[in-house]
Amino acid sequence: MRPAFPVRLGAAEESLIAQLKAVGADQVAERVTVAGLPTRRVEAYHYTDLKTLLRTIPPLAQPANEATGTGLRIPGAFALSIVNGVVQNAATAPEGVIVGKTHGGVLTNRDDLLVNVNGVLTKDALSVTLEGQVQQVIQIDHRIEGEAAHVVDATKIFVADGASVVILETFSGSEAAHVGNHATYIALGKDTNVTHVTVDLSARATSHFSTNEYHLADGAQLRTLVVHAGANLARTHLFPKMSGAGAHANVTGLNLVSDGQHADITMETTHAVPHTSSQPLFKSITRGRSKSVVQGKLIVARDAQKTDAKFMHQGLMLSDDAEILSKPELEIYADDVVCGHGSTCGKLDEDSLFYLLSRGIPKAEAETMLVRGFIAELIDPIEDEALNEALQGIVDTWLLGK
Amino acid sequence: MADYDIPTLKEEIDRETVEQVLALDVDKYKYGFESDIESDVLPPGLTEETVRFISAKKEEPEWMLEWRLDAFRRFQTLEEPTWAKLHYPKIDLQQISFYAAPKSFKGPKSLDEVDPELLKTYAKLGIPLKEQAILAGVEGAAESVSTPFGANVAVDAVFDSVSVVTTFREELAKVGIIFCSISEAVREHPELVKQYLGTVVPVSDNYYATLNSAVFTDGSFVYIPKGVRCPMELSTYFRINEKNTGQFERTLIIADDDSYVSYLEGCTAPSRDENQLHAAVVELVALDNAEIKYSTVQNWYPGDKDGKGGIYNFVTKRGDCRGVNSHISWTQVETGSAITWKYPSCILRGDGSRGEFYSIAISNGYQQVDSGTKMIHLGKNTSSRIISKGIAAGFSDNTYRGQVSAHAKAKNARNFTQCDSLLIGDKCGAHTVPYIESRNGTAVFEHEATTSKISDDQMFYCLQRGLNEEEAVALIVNGFVRDVLQHLPMEFMVETQKLISISLEGSVG
Numbered sequence: 001m002r003p004a005f006p007v008r009l010g011a012a013e014e015s016l017i018a019q020l021k022a023v024g025a026d027q028v029a030e031r032v033t034v035a036g037l038p039t040r041r042v043e044a045y046h047y048t049d050l051k052t053l054l055r056t057i058p059p060l061a062q063p064a065n066e067a068t069g070t071g072l073r074i075p076g077a078f079a080l081s082i083v084n085g086v087v088q089n090a091a092t093a094p095e096g097v098i099v100g101k102t103h104g105g106v107l108t109n110r111d112d113l114l115v116n117v118n119g120v121l122t123k124d125a126l127s128v129t130l131e132g133q134v135q136q137v138i139q140i141d142h143r144i145e146g147e148a149a150h151v152v153d154a155t156k157i158f159v160a161d162g163a164s165v166v167i168l169e170t171f172s173g174s175e176a177a178h179v180g181n182h183a184t185y186i187a188l189g190k191d192t193n194v195t196h197v198t199v200d201l202s203a204r205a206t207s208h209f210s211t212n213e214y215h216l217a218d219g220a221q222l223r224t225l226v227v228h229a230g231a232n233l234a235r236t237h238l239f240p241k242m243s244g245a246g247a248h249a250n251v252t253g254l255n256l257v258s259d260g261q262h263a264d265i266t267m268e269t270t271h272a273v274p275h276t277s278s279q280p281l282f283k284s285i286t287r288g289r290s291k292s293v294v295q296g297k298l299i300v301a302r303d304a305q306k307t308d309a310k311f312m313h314q315g316l317m318l319s320d321d322a323e324i325l326s327k328p329e330l331e332i333y334a335d336d337v338v339c340g341h342g343s344t345c346g347k348l349d350e351d352s353l354f355y356l357l358s359r360g361i362p363k364a365e366a367e368t369m370l371v372r373g374f375i376a377e378l379i380d381p382i383e384d385e386a387l388n389e390a391l392q393g394i395v396d397t398w399l400l401g402k
Numbered sequence: 403m404a405d406y407d408i409p410t411l412k413e414e415i416d417r418e419t420v421e422q423v424l425a426l427d428v429d430k431y432k433y434g435f436e437s438d439i440e441s442d443v444l445p446p447g448l449t450e451e452t453v454r455f456i457s458a459k460k461e462e463p464e465w466m467l468e469w470r471l472d473a474f475r476r477f478q479t480l481e482e483p484t485w486a487k488l489h490y491p492k493i494d495l496q497q498i499s500f501y502a503a504p505k506s507f508k509g510p511k512s513l514d515e516v517d518p519e520l521l522k523t524y525a526k527l528g529i530p531l532k533e534q535a536i537l538a539g540v541e542g543a544a545e546s547v548s549t550p551f552g553a554n555v556a557v558d559a560v561f562d563s564v565s566v567v568t569t570f571r572e573e574l575a576k577v578g579i580i581f582c583s584i585s586e587a588v589r590e591h592p593e594l595v596k597q598y599l600g601t602v603v604p605v606s607d608n609y610y611a612t613l614n615s616a617v618f619t620d621g622s623f624v625y626i627p628k629g630v631r632c633p634m635e636l637s638t639y640f641r642i643n644e645k646n647t648g649q650f651e652r653t654l655i656i657a658d659d660d661s662y663v664s665y666l667e668g669c670t671a672p673s674r675d676e677n678q679l680h681a682a683v684v685e686l687v688a689l690d691n692a693e694i695k696y697s698t699v700q701n702w703y704p705g706d707k708d709g710k711g712g713i714y715n716f717v718t719k720r721g722d723c724r725g726v727n728s729h730i731s732w733t734q735v736e737t738g739s740a741i742t743w744k745y746p747s748c749i750l751r752g753d754g755s756r757g758e759f760y761s762i763a764i765s766n767g768y769q770q771v772d773s774g775t776k777m778i779h780l781g782k783n784t785s786s787r788i789i790s791k792g793i794a795a796g797f798s799d800n801t802y803r804g805q806v807s808a809h810a811k812a813k814n815a816r817n818f819t820q821c822d823s824l825l826i827g828d829k830c831g832a833h834t835v836p837y838i839e840s841r842n843g844t845a846v847f848e849h850e851a852t853t854s855k856i857s858d859d860q861m862f863y864c865l866q867r868g869l870n871e872e873e874a875v876a877l878i879v880n881g882f883v884r885d886v887l888q889h890l891p892m893e894f895m896v897e898t899q900k901l902i903s904i905s906l907e908g909s910v911g
Contacts, residue, residue, distance in 0.1 A: 043485075046837070286843075302828070317843035321810060330834040332853050335825035339853040343838050346846040 007036040012057045016117070019060055019150065025120035031113065038113055044237070047293040047325040048264040050113075053233055054207055057179050060121070061085050061149035071172030071201035071230075072394070075386045077137040080126060084145055085153040087126045094136050096163070098129040106156040106185040107213050114209050114237070118152055118183045125154035125183075134165040137384055144173035144180055144206065154183040161217075164193035166384050171210070171230065175203040180231075182210045188220035190244065195223045195382065199394065202230040204261075210236040216276075218244030225378060226253035228263035229394050235264040235293075242269070242276035242304075251280040252378050256398045257322070259288025266295040269309070273301075277308040283378060284315040284345070285371065286322030297329040300337055307337040315345030316374055318367075368399050431738075434673030434703055437523040441562065441644050444501040450474060452500050453616050456563075459501060460585040460619075463592060469600070473615035476606040483609055486772040487801045487833055488741055490677070493714065498679055500617045502562040502644035516567050523641065524559055527670060555666065556581055558638045562647060563619035570634065580625040581636055584652050587623035594625055598656055602685035602722040602749070610681040610743075611718040618652035618683065626661040626692070637666035640680075642702075642713070648679035655685070657692035659725065664695040669738070671703040675711045677740060682717045690725030690752070695733070698746075699898060702738035709768025709797070712740025719746035720776075723755035723784075731758040732775065733889045735898045740769060745803065747776035750784035750812075757786040760886040762898070765798035765830070774804035774835075779815035779845065790821040791883045794830035805837040808845035815845040823853040824882055826875065 009017070013036050020029035037054060038045035061084040080099060081088045093099050105119030126140065144151045159165060171180060180202065188194050202208045208231035216222055228234040240249045255263040269278050284292035294313045315324035328341035348370050356366035375395055382388045444455060453474045457467040482492070504517060556570035558581065565583030574581050580591060588595050605615045622638040642649050657663055671678065680702065686694050696719075705712025715738075721730035732746040748757030759775040777786035786806065794800035800823065808815040823832035834851045856878050864874035880887070880899055887898055 047839075305828075315840065317840070317845075320843040322843060324838075324840045326838045326849075328834075328836060328838075328849065328851070330823070330832070330851060330853055332823070332825065332833065333831045335828045335830070335855045337825075337853060337855070341834065341849075341851050343836070343849040344847060345838070345840045347843055 007034065009033070009036055010051065010055065012054050013037055015057045015059070019057075020117070020120065023120060028116045028120050031116065044112065044266055044295070046295070046327065048235055048262065053262065054179070056177065058148035058150050058177060061144065061151045062146070064145040072170045072199060072390055074137050074139055074168060074390055077139040077168065077386070079139045079141055080128070081141040081143065082126060082153045082155070083143045084149060085123070085151045087124055094134070096130060096132040096134050097138065100127045100129075101125065102127045102156055105183065106154040107183050107211060112211070112237070114181055115183070115211055118154060118181050118211065121152040121181070122154040122183070125156055127156045129158045129160065130163050130165045131160040132163055134163065137166045137168055137387055139168045139170065142169065142171045142180070142182060144178040144202070146174060146176070148176040148178055150179045150181070152181045155185070157184070157186045159186065159188050159192045159194055161189035162191050163189065166195040166387065167197070168387060169196075169198040170201060171199070171208055172201045173203060173206065175205055178202070178206040180206060180208050184210070184212045186212070186214050188214065188216045188222060190217045191219040192217075193221045195384075197225045197227070197382065197387065197391070198236065199227045199391070200230040200234050201394070202234070204230070204232050206231040207233040208235070212236065212238050214240040214249065216240065216242050216244060216247035216249060219246040220244060222249040222251075223381060224249070224251050225382065225391075226265055227256070227391065227394060228254070228265070229256040229398050232260060233262050235266065238265070238267040240267070240269045240278065242271045242278065243273060245273055245275040247276045249278040250381070251278060253282045253294070254375065254378055255282075255284040255292040255294065256395070257284070257286050257290035257292050258398075258401070259290055262291045262293070264293035264295075266293070268297045268299065270299045271301060271304040271307040271309060274303065274305045274307070276304065279309070280311045281377065282313045283375060284313070284324050285318065285374070286315070286324060287318045289319075289321045291323045291325065293325045295327040295329070296341065297331060298339055298341065300332045300334050300339060302333040304334050305336040307334060307339065309337075309339045311341035313343040314374070316371070317345060317347055371399060431673055431703060433527060433670035433701065435526065436672040437519060437643050439517070439519050439523070439643065440505040441502050442505055443499050443644055443647065446497050446499045446646060448495045448498070448500060448617070456501050456617055456619060460588065462585070462588055465592075465596070466588050469605070470616050473605045473612055477612040477616050480606070480609045480612055486743055486803070487799060488743060488770045488772050490714065490741055490770075493679060497646070498648040499644070499646050500648060500650070501619060502647045503564040504561060504566070520561060520566055523561070523643070524639070527639070527641065555635045555637050558583060558622045560620050560638060560640045560651060562642060562644050562649065565620045565622075574632075577630050577633065578627040579630060579632060580623065582623055584618070584621045584623045584654060587654070591623070591625070594656065595623070595654070598685070598687055599654055602687060602720045603683050603718050608718060610716040611683050614650050614652060614681050614683040614718070618650045621651035621653040621682070623653070624655040624663060624665065626657045626663045628658045629660045631661065632663040635664050635666055637668065640667070640669035642671035642678055642680065645674065646676065648681065651682040653682070653684040655694060655696070656687045657689065657694050659690040659692060662693045665697070667696070667698045668701065670701050671713055673703050673706070673711065677712055677714050679714045679716070682719075684717070684719040686721035686730055688721065688723050688725060688728035688730050688755075691727045692725060693729040694721065695731045696721070696746070697733040698735065700734065700736045700738050700742070704738045704767060704769050705740040707767055709740070712769070713738065714741045715739035715744065717744040719744065720749065721747065721757070722749045723752050723757060725755070726752045727754040728752050729756045731760070731889070733760040733886065734762070736761070736763040736771060736773060742771040742773050744773045745775055747778065748786060749778045749780065750786060751780045753781040754783045755781055756784070758889075759788045759790070760889045761790045762793070762883045762886045763790070763800055764793045765800045766796045767798060768796070769798040771799070772801040772803055774802045776805040777807070777817060779808040779812035779817070782811070782813045784812055785816040787817070788819040788821065789885050791886055792821070792823040792832055793826065793879060793882075794823065794832045795826040797829045799831040799833070801833040801835060802851075803835045805839070806847055806849070807837070807839035808841055808847070810841045812842060813844045815842070817847045819849040821851045822882070823851070824879065825853065825855050
């Protein structure tokens with residue numbers, strides 16, 4: 001549509017190319033040279049134009065031992081930590097948890113620059129194997145410390161057949177213009193039950209990027225919850241794949257954005273085989289001049305008959321000048337399926353607010369109640385009490401931090 | 403709507419539907435015949451000379467030629483868009499002839515002077531060009547065996563690159579309505595054309611619109627003066643006849659303050675092995691309190707059962723609700739074309755303006771449809787509604803692509819979108835790509851979409867009442883698309899229900 005001209009490379013791209021070339025990743029470097037960072041013309045980045053949002057990429061992170069402490073502490077959790085991309089030694093693992101390291105990237109290679117960069121820049125990835133009924137919450141604590149740094153890390157998790165586990169990933173660090181590029185790959189064995197919660201609590205100056213890939217075998221049950229409540233620029237890209245009959249995924253997420261923030265949850269779910277289901281549910285709450293992006297694509301393969309998938313996004317605007325941008329997509333090739341998607345956005349319901357006000361509840365409190373009610377659908381299903389409480393705490397903190 | 407005599411209408415549909423289904427055995431696409439009319443055809447190729455030639459043929463004033471040349475220069479800097487979910491070989495514009503007109507054509511004339519061969523073609527298509535007979539109220543004058551248009555319709559008939567006749571012009575002129583071909587409007591009403599042409603779809607809006615701006619040949623021009631309610635349906639019937647040609651229609655409709663117009667558009671083409679290009683631009687302008695209803699039954703040749711031939715339909719349609727409380731409504735039934743790339747949109751600029759989009763897109767065989775709408779909310783208290791039904795059968799792909807956006811100043815913007823897809827068979831695909839952009843807190847948007855197949859229960863219910871499978875599918879599909887059909891003008895409803903049974907023929911078993 002527009003005249004073709006060579007991409008003009010900015011400072012961010014120049015430093016990324018140098019970092020890639022330094023590790024011999026010429027192919028990915030070439031890709032950046034030719035196409036630059038993804039712009040709005042790349043569909044998956046339509047509302048998160050990295051070329052304009054990411055002006056600089058700091059030097060690759062140096063190993064750090066100093067730690068400012070985790071952003072979220074869950075009582076009784078088994079904590080693993082990755083500081084500045086380096087997997088730290090862990091305490092003795094509880095029964096059924098095997099911790100190790102694997103070399104290189106963990107994600108399936110695909111046409112996505114952040115995935116490619118993560119693949120070539122990851123040195124040692126954390127690997128965790130989980131068996132049986134793991135009682136403790138497994139927390140993987142990602143931190144970026146010190147001066148502004150470009151951090152790339154990856155985690156590979158295998159959940160053995162029949163196992164059940166709750167995994168929490170937290171992202172936090174020092175107040176500097178870090179760029180974090182995190183990747184998590186989770187393979188769910190047959191009849192597993194996995195809850196995977198990721199919470200971004202990075203400092204505001206940080207740009208946070210996560211890519212989560214899930215493979216579900218027969219009968220696997222997955223619940224995910226992505227919470228963006230930290231970085232000024234946060235994006236989580238989800239790739240759940242239903243590869244076994246009876247697999248079901250509740251893919252959920254919450255963008256909490258305040259003035260000046262931009263949060264993006266982009267999902268691409270593939271139903272590859274017959275008899276699978278998924279129920280993605282995302283919510284956005286915006287305040288001030290902020291932006292929340294939710295894109296969700298459901299792909300139903302040619303022979304994935306009897307797929308049942310329902311995508312939902314609900315946006316709540318607490319200010320007049322916020323933006324909620326959503327793109328729920330369906331790509332369906334099988335005819336005997338039930339697929340749907342919905343997307344709504346608006347303000348707090350005037351009637352409900354009036355109901356509470358007329359019963360003597362002050363406005364601020366009434367609003368908080370309604371917002372909590374709005375989010376309850378996402379947090380209530382998290383059964384682990386300590387984790388549930390911690391998540392509720394994050395929402396409350398956000399609500400108070402006007 | 404409630405005033406219609408529903409029982410008799412129903413009988414009518416049933417009888418005709420049955421006849422239609424019977425007729426299908428022999429010939430699926432009934433408009434595929436070719437008229438043997440000698441034509442003046444410009445040799446294939448696109449250069450500045452082509453643009454000058456078209457402009458000269460149309461006896462256009464200098465400013466129009468300049469406008470075209472400017473568009474052509476911009477066009478040369480553009481690249482074909484590739485974002486749509488469509489697959490087709492690159493179109494070589496140098497292989498297409500950009501102008502074709504019947505030899506007998508010497509400018510628009512009265513009905514008596516039109517080449518009888520042409521009249522025969524339109525009679526065969528069932529398009530009523532016999533204005534006198536209709537006015538006299540003679541039954542069957544329109545010979546509307548399969549016409550999408552009923553009797554009381556003013557028609558602008560566009561054949562390849564020229565408008566051959568426009569009926570009821572005097573009738574309409576009495577109330578001040580201008581209804582003529584766009585070429586004529588450029589000559590006769592330059593002030594209106596200058597004021598509005600290209601203001602809704604800018605010259606370099608997109609690749610195909612820019613191409614159209616450079617080489618557009620004919621189309622309709624409608625101006626409804628202040629306070630006038632157009633007494634009859636206006637319509638344009640597009641026919642591609644000549645081989646190797648492209649058709650580039652340009653339509654401009656202006657509804658001045660407090661006016662109303664309902665406009666219908668139909669199109670067909672001969673069955674050929676080659677792919678022909680149709681790149682149209684339609685602009686609607688609704689001023690204060692005006693209402694425009696634009697309905698399309700798109701029935702271009704869809705190609706044969708192996709996906710050979712068919713029209714490439716790349717269309718830019720946009721309405722501008724420029725005045726307060728203005729209202730534009732698009733209704734479309736898409737059954738033809740090998741490729742459809744079409745997004746009739748509304749710019750809701752005036753405070754309190756309303757935009758509507760009702761669409762049924764049916765794809766069969768190897769057809770590919772990528773269609774939808776854009777609702778751009780700019781004014782306060784604007785509202786829009788989108789109802790889209792996509793039905794994919796055979797090996798086809800059917801995509802809904804729509805955008806709803808509310809500007810920061812569009813206080814209390816309201817949108818409701820519902821897009822449903824129905825899949826018939828396991829070799830087809832249905833896709834939905836909505837872009838929902840809310841840029842202010844008072845906007846309320848709702849979007850809903852579902853995809854499903856015809857349920858066994860519904861089929862069983864119909865079958866056990868003695869319908870055969872194909873009839874049952876047609877009945878259920880008709881029910882599925884009812885929301886949209888209800889918004890079509892009366893004359894279209896009957897035709898559309900028949901079309902649906904045509905397009906679905908052979909999809910079961």
